[in-house]
Amino acid sequence: MSSTEQRLLEEAGRCINCGFCEAVCPTLPSSGYNSSRGARGRVMLGREMLDSAARGEGISQFADSFFSCLDCYACLQVCPAGVNAGRVSHMARELITGRGEGVPQLARLMERMIMRYHSIVPLGRRASAWAKGLNIPAAGETLLYTGQMYQLMSYSSAMTSFLHGRGKGISRTIVGSVLRLPWLMRLAPLLNDREIEEEMGNSLRNIATMLDREGVKFCYMGESEPYPGTLMHDLGFASSMKEYASFVAGEFRKRGARRVITVDPHTHDLLKNTYPQLVEGFDFEVVHYTELLDPESFSRGSDDVSFHEPCHMTRRFDDFSAPARLLGRVAEVKLPDSSGRKTHCCGGPDELLYPGIAGGVSRARMKQLREAGGRLTVTACPVCLLNLGREGEAMDISDLLVRRMKPGS
Amino acid sequence: MGLHEDLTAIVPDGVLSSREELIPYSRDASHFQGKLPVAVVLPRTTEQVSRVLKYCNDHSIRVVARGGGTSLTGASIAVDNAVVMSLLRMDSVLSISVEDRCAEVEAGVRIDSLNLKLSKLGQLFPPDPGSSIAATVGGIINTNAGGLHCVRYGTTKDWILGLEAVLMDGSVLRLGNRTLKSRIGYDLTSLIVGSEGTLAVVTRAFLKIVSKPEEVGRVLAFFMDIESLGRAVAAIKASGIEPLTAEYMDRMTMDAVESTGTFKFEVRAPYVLLLDVDGPGEAIGRRLAAASAMLSENGATGVVSTRDRDEMERLYTARKGAYSSLLKLRKSERDAVVIGDIVVPPSSLPAVLRRIGELVSADGVRVALFGHIGDGNIHANIFVDFSDSAETGRVERFHTHLAETALEHGGSVSAEHGIGIEKIGLLRMEYSSRHSEKALDIMKSMKSLFDPKGLLNPGKVFD
Ligand SMILES: Cc1cc2nc3c(=O)[nH]c(=O)nc-3n(C[C@H](O)[C@H](O)[C@H](O)COP(=O)(O)OP(=O)(O)OC[C@H]3O[C@@H](n4cnc5c(N)ncnc54)[C@H](O)[C@@H]3O)c2cc1C
Numbered sequence: 001m002s003s004t005e006q007r008l009l010e011e012a013g014r015c016i017n018c019g020f021c022e023a024v025c026p027t028l029p030s031s032g033y034n035s036s037r038g039a040r041g042r043v044m045l046g047r048e049m050l051d052s053a054a055r056g057e058g059i060s061q062f063a064d065s066f067f068s069c070l071d072c073y074a075c076l077q078v079c080p081a082g083v084n085a086g087r088v089s090h091m092a093r094e095l096i097t098g099r100g101e102g103v104p105q106l107a108r109l110m111e112r113m114i115m116r117y118h119s120i121v122p123l124g125r126r127a128s129a130w131a132k133g134l135n136i137p138a139a140g141e142t143l144l145y146t147g148q149m150y151q152l153m154s155y156s157s158a159m160t161s162f163l164h165g166r167g168k169g170i171s172r173t174i175v176g177s178v179l180r181l182p183w184l185m186r187l188a189p190l191l192n193d194r195e196i197e198e199e200m201g202n203s204l205r206n207i208a209t210m211l212d213r214e215g216v217k218f219c220y221m222g223e224s225e226p227y228p229g230t231l232m233h234d235l236g237f238a239s240s241m242k243e244y245a246s247f248v249a250g251e252f253r254k255r256g257a258r259r260v261i262t263v264d265p266h267t268h269d270l271l272k273n274t275y276p277q278l279v280e281g282f283d284f285e286v287v288h289y290t291e292l293l294d295p296e297s298f299s300r301g302s303d304d305v306s307f308h309e310p311c312h313m314t315r316r317f318d319d320f321s322a323p324a325r326l327l328g329r330v331a332e333v334k335l336p337d338s339s340g341r342k343t344h345c346c347g348g349p350d351e352l353l354y355p356g357i358a359g360g361v362s363r364a365r366m367k368q369l370r371e372a373g374g375r376l377t378v379t380a381c382p383v384c385l386l387n388l389g390r391e392g393e394a395m396d397i398s399d400l401l402v403r404r405m406k407p408g409s
Numbered sequence: 410m411g412l413h414e415d416l417t418a419i420v421p422d423g424v425l426s427s428r429e430e431l432i433p434y435s436r437d438a439s440h441f442q443g444k445l446p447v448a449v450v451l452p453r454t455t456e457q458v459s460r461v462l463k464y465c466n467d468h469s470i471r472v473v474a475r476g477g478g479t480s481l482t483g484a485s486i487a488v489d490n491a492v493v494m495s496l497l498r499m500d501s502v503l504s505i506s507v508e509d510r511c512a513e514v515e516a517g518v519r520i521d522s523l524n525l526k527l528s529k530l531g532q533l534f535p536p537d538p539g540s541s542i543a544a545t546v547g548g549i550i551n552t553n554a555g556g557l558h559c560v561r562y563g564t565t566k567d568w569i570l571g572l573e574a575v576l577m578d579g580s581v582l583r584l585g586n587r588t589l590k591s592r593i594g595y596d597l598t599s600l601i602v603g604s605e606g607t608l609a610v611v612t613r614a615f616l617k618i619v620s621k622p623e624e625v626g627r628v629l630a631f632f633m634d635i636e637s638l639g640r641a642v643a644a645i646k647a648s649g650i651e652p653l654t655a656e657y658m659d660r661m662t663m664d665a666v667e668s669t670g671t672f673k674f675e676v677r678a679p680y681v682l683l684l685d686v687d688g689p690g691e692a693i694g695r696r697l698a699a700a701s702a703m704l705s706e707n708g709a710t711g712v713v714s715t716r717d718r719d720e721m722e723r724l725y726t727a728r729k730g731a732y733s734s735l736l737k738l739r740k741s742e743r744d745a746v747v748i749g750d751i752v753v754p755p756s757s758l759p760a761v762l763r764r765i766g767e768l769v770s771a772d773g774v775r776v777a778l779f780g781h782i783g784d785g786n787i788h789a790n791i792f793v794d795f796s797d798s799a800e801t802g803r804v805e806r807f808h809t810h811l812a813e814t815a816l817e818h819g820g821s822v823s824a825e826h827g828i829g830i831e832k833i834g835l836l837r838m839e840y841s842s843r844h845s846e847k848a849l850d851i852m853k854s855m856k857s858l859f860d861p862k863g864l865l866n867p868g869k870v871f872d
């Protein structure tokens with residue numbers, strides 16, 4: 001038995017089937033209450049998959065259950081036996097990709113793109129368009145690392161529709177060709193949504209402006225900045241991810257970086273919690289930009305907002321309260337019933353492979369945020385912003401903060 | 410057409426039939442491994458429920474209704490050649506009337522989500538099983554669940570005003586009413602409560618609701634022996650303090666809870682009592698102090714009280730997860746936990762608990778004890794490796810002795826988890842100890858009136 005199999009067995013073996021996790025798993029209602037797309041079902045199927053593998057049978061039939069998991073860890077918060085169905089799903093995906101059986105074609109495509117182009121979409125100059133005119137140096141001790149997360153959002157919806165064969169004139173043959181010939185994805189920049197591009201670029205400019213006004217000196221790698229590999233990691237391509245993480249760390253070193261400033265929770269989580277396990281000697285100091293902003297630099301406005309706390313912020317760290325503290329400083333903040341460690345995912349991680357489930361999850365979350373009573377939803381993650389933004393008005397925290405930064409700060 | 414197509418014609422997008430999709434429905438929270446269902450159907454409306462049941466009746470296909478699948482007795486596991494009907498899609502709270510003290514809800518609503526909605530109106534649906542986060546209205550009705558609030562509010566049956574229930578032949582019955590009183594012939598509502606899915610599929614319910622306690626305070630009292638704990642609870646009740654909950658845990662349970670990191674107990678003692686008192690804001694401090702003093706006078710070696718919401722919630726969550734936490738103490742993953750779920754008159758608790766201690770040693774079993782001590786309900790969680798026949802024999806013996814002890818003290822073999830498949834033998838034992846075997850015959854006859862072909866959840870409650 002491989003070490004991943006052993007860890008999976010250990011994690012799933014502790015489950016006693018109480019069903020608590022199923023009650024909070026966002027993919028269960030969004031899949032029409034199909035238990036194989038819910039937390040308890042995933043844990044049961046994790047054990048079942050190991051049995052099938054041990055009997056020498058195929059395991060591809062289990063893929064949908066695990067690939068549809070959002071890695072949101074809501075399940076872990078309520079499991080009295082401390083089982084994390086998200087981790088079970090992650091390990092199961094690693095086994096599936098490791099055996100190469102039942103891996104969704106789109107997942108393979110993403111792996112190839114990342115390994116070849118260091119991004120999901122080869123963005124070229126568009127990746128750094130937001131920084132035009134800001135004169136940020138290209139090397140230095142402190143690196144502002146966007147990981148292209150904000151930039152990629154403007155391709156996300158159209159790319160998902162395209163890859164699922166939706167939209168005018170998009171036939172299965174075209175999609176099939178892209179899946180077979182990934183270089184065709186170089187044409188993906190054509191799928192850009194200008195409005196979203198502008199919005200996301202603004203957020204990045206706000207972040208850079210606030211850091212600058214706070215006196216933080218930083219550099220930026222520009223268009224050669226690599227994507228952190230988040231999706232490849234999430235999809236379970238363990239060996240490619242190990243290789244890729246070393247490459248990214250090498251790029252940081254080339255710029256002389258000692259400290260890395262992250263701007264989104266996914267990259268922050270990955271660099272803080274996963275990279276050190278993948279890259280030997282990964283000794284960079286990783287900070288989120290909100291941790292460098294002094295609440296005293298901000299003044300209160302009259303905004304009244306519902307705050308959506310991203311899962312990768314509240315559930316992957318013991319205390320990651322900087323964004324909430326800053327927001328509380330500038331606005332009246334309303335929290336939905338599911339908040340703090342019990343926050344509810346935005347559905348984003350399922351957007352590419354299971355857009356139907358992702359849509360259901362974001363609709364459910366937006367309803368909760370509306371019920372919380374804020375006039376506007378604010379979040380601190382581009383993935384959440386995009387997904388919630390489809391269901392109603394949503395704003396990035398940086399856009400609100402920058403408006404409330406005291407002059408002279 | 411085949412079964413899948415026929416069911417899909419009734420519930421489009423609501424039928425599962427691949428093996429991977431069916432596997433999760435083969436089990437509930439008990440240690441029983443059920444069969445793989447032939448299909449799972451997820452209706453959204455009463456009409457769909459009715460048409461599916463009629464179809465299955467016409468084709469003699471068995472049906473097992475399922476809510477949260479948290480049964481601890483195997484009540485909701487699939488049986489041979491059965492369609493599982495999951496009610497989870499029927500999850501709407503249809504109306505709440507504070508004036509009428511009534512909520513109308515669909516069967517798939519989970520208890521905690523209902524109470525979240527009610528709490529915004531200052532209301533509460535009192536039944537509060539440890540599994541309330543996942544258990545559904547239909548499920549707790551069909552198991553007549555108890556839980557942490559029983560000492561004050563009784564069990565689920567006390568809170569059901571009326572039901573919409575569908576019979577195997579597809580007929581839809583509307584029983585009881587949304588009013589607090591209704592005397593309309595035999596009380597079929599009450600008959601269905603606790604029937605474990607063997608009589609009808611419940612699709613809707615009128616639930617009685619109450620005002621939420623204004624403020625709650627929580628006391629933890631530690632004891633060196635179980636008799637003093639029992640006496641302390643009796644003293645509290647005799648004093649006129651009406652606790653909202655009165656739960657106890659033994660050392661093994663506390664260790665299990667601590668091992669999950671949910672809660673750390675300040676004092677190390679063999680037993681702990683968790684007591685909630687409530688009242689208006691200005692009185693709660695006084696009531697907490699009075700309860701704490703009384704517990705100290707009655708043998709508690711340490712008493713800690715709190716009104717801190719976070720701490721209270723962590724403690725409540727820890728208690729609610731006690732059973733699952735215990736699973737961490739299994740010697741191996743092959744081990745299961747069989748739960749003895751007896752109830753005795755609270756006045757007999759000290760004697761019964763002493764006797765259980767003796768039985769544990771005499772029968773050579775590993776047992777963790779906790780339960781709703783306020784109403785005399787003891788959960789004896791017995792660890793067993795079913796592949797070890799000697800150990801299985803010892804556990805069965807202990808389980809029987811436990812049930813006999815309950816009967817000797819005027820109690821019952823099953824307090825709240827129901828019969829399922831686990832306690833079929835014990836149910837027979839209880840009626841024969843009362844020389845009332847005929848009661849079981851009457852129950853079977855009633856079942857055949859509701860479900861002449863015996864297709865609804867067969868093999869549960871009686872064989
Ligand atoms: C950790 C844990 C703690 C628990 N604590 C308690 C406790 O404190 N007190 C207590 O009483 N119980 C407790 N239980 C067990 C309790 O019986 C169940 O949790 C609950 O009542 C069942 O609800 P469910 O929705 O999960 O029903 P299920 O398990 O799905 O079903 C239970 C029974 O009801 C039937 N059923 C379900 N829905 C319908 C319907 N709509 N129509 C007809 N039949 C239906 C099923 O066929 C089955 O026979 C606990 C369980 C767990 C796992």
Ligand code: SF4
Pocket residue numbers: 014015016017018019020021022039040043078079080081082083084085733
């Ligand atoms: S909450 Fe934990 S123990 Fe319960 S079913 Fe889920 S994983 Fe298993």
Ligand code: SF4
Pocket residue numbers: 024025026027038039042068069070071072073074075076084085086087089
């Ligand atoms: S991580 Fe999230 S989506 Fe995955 S099983 Fe847990 S609760 Fe469900």
